[in-house]
Amino acid sequence: MELHIAKNTQELSENLAAWISNYIQEVLQDQPIFTWALSGGSTPKQLYTLLTKEPYKLIIPWERIHFFWGDERAVPFEDERNNARMAYETLLDVVGVPSENIHVMRTDISPEESAAEYEKTLNKYFKDSDTTFDLVLLGMGDDGHTLSLFPGTEVVHEKKAWVKAFFLKAQDMYRITLTAPVVNEAACVIFMATGNGKALTLKNVIEGSFDAEQFPSQLIRPQDGELHWFVDEAAASALEM
Template sequence: MISPALHILPDAESVAQHAAQFITERIEQTLRSRDRFTMALSGGSTPKRLHEILSTEPYRSRIDWSKIHIFWGDERYLPFEDERNNARMAYDTLLNKVNIPAEQIHIMRTDLPDPRESSRQYEAVLHQYFDGKEQSFDLLLLGMGDDGHTLSLFPGTEVVHETEKWCTSFFLNQQDMFRITLTKTIANKSACILFLTTGANKAMALKEVLQGDTNINLYPSQVIQPEYGVTHWMVDKAAASQLQD
């Protein structure tokens, strides 16, 4: 396993700008030798600015969007029309503004009566793409909550320990809703994982995740350790304020 790379930027805007350049270069490099690039998007507030940057010049022209295949890391089981729906946010800030073929965008469906069926369908799509391959996503975008969660892997939940399923669903009591999420099993097959973390409210969790003792029940982001890929953390100074050296 390769040690993660840490990039400390001045502020949240710098993180978004740096991430946009990094992602674009990664896509360009991969497409020189392959005909597609698979990318899983993150929910939450941090990626919004990144999406806005990628949807404008020069990135909108630099990236061959026709070869991009989009997935999600997790989803709130809310209607697509709900502003808290991760796919809705991504369409509003990025996907409606670039030319990705509709059949290459794979949302986690929230219009089915049973979230378990939705997660089973999504897992089937993942197997169609990645069965028999050493690595999964070319790029997995992640955020981290101030409680140390990533994806929908929340502290104290059983899903943190899932080792067989690639995608699953469960009811999150503290939010009174179902969540669909990728598991560490498929996440850790990614060729590249990019964490974006900003804000002083993330500082203590970031310190524990990167420099504290391993305790995945308290800090689930610690389970993200790619088998053959690389991990990059792009954080602002506020989030990095508790890190040692």
């Protein structure tokens, strides 16, 4: 695991934009397309916006990137809480990614159907390769969840399926989410975490003993891929390292 600490969210987003842009260009030297699972939540907004500006707007070959999502809130696309909508508004529509490259977790069908359809899509992309996504971008909640893998939920124990749908009682909402097995086969996983509110949880996730029931972010351990944490000083303030 590699830890990258920045002063604040702005610096973190700038560092990460440069890092991701380099990584994309490197990977695309050896293969025709780049697959990227985006994160929801509020933390990546600044990163997405930076990527729409120079130099990234021009140097990233957007038509060769295929976009997916880590998780989705089962609300209509028009709803502000919809993760796909946020990414369209801040990034995808702005740089003009071709629609056939964009794979949203649908919320216009039942959550179970949507999860099954997504599993099929991922299978088509990855069944013949050693790894799944070239990049999975993740956030971490104050409670230690990532994706829609929340503490105490059954999906935390999933060992086989790549995509699951379930009703999240605490938020009175269905969620559709990638599972740890598919993320752990990715070539590269990057977590972003900022702010004091995440400091203690980050310490538990990175330095604490393994307790994925309480801190599901600990489930993310790529088998052969890279794992990076991009955090700000506030989030890193409780770490001993």
